[in-house]
Amino acid sequence: MNAHGFALFDSPIGTCGLVWSERGITGLQLPESKAAATRARVQRRWPDAREVTPPPPTIASAIERILALLGGASDDLGNIALDLEAAPDFHRKVYEVARTIAPGQTLTYGEIAKRLGVPHESREVGQALGRNPVAIIVPCHRVLGADGKMGGFSANGGVATKRRMLEIEGAAAVGAGPLFDRLK
Secondary structure (H helix, E strand, O other), X not given: OOOOEEEEEEEOOEEEEEEEOOOOEEEEEOOOOOHHHHHHHHXXXXXXXXXXXXXXXXXXXXXXXXXXXXXXXXXXXXXXXEOOOOOOHHHHHHHHHHOOOOOOOOEEHHHHHHHOOOOOOXXXXXXXXXXXXXEOOEOHHHEEOHHHOOOOOOOOOHHHHHHHHHHHOOHHXXXXXXXXXXXX
């Protein structure tokens, strides 16, 4: 995967890990139950990455921006450089659309499929987002099932983590309806 470095950082949702190569960020590991478990998961998923403390300035800046977002700032993280070379082409297209969703806003899997010109492939969009290696930066938590259903979330804590991230971003303030009711 061309990963060469990683750093752990504490966030409002737990200890996360950020993995990078020369071209950009290749992975963001959402929190496991403990920091040691997050570290172990990073090392399993990106075995060629070595922990770097402190991280390089561009990575430290990305971490600061992620922390600001998880602290309630409205930053879409859209200009953070990613290295998604290992991802299939369709997945990269899905991630590109997902990166356009502003903090506090949501789209459905079906809406992303329509934007990609494949309106009957919402399930494939969900599968791509389920394999998203850079959660938060590619905000898969902002993608919902039909009728605003929370759907699944593969991170530790599942849908509760997704709900927490949407609450931090103020998604409940967007308006009424199924999402608003589920976030209460």
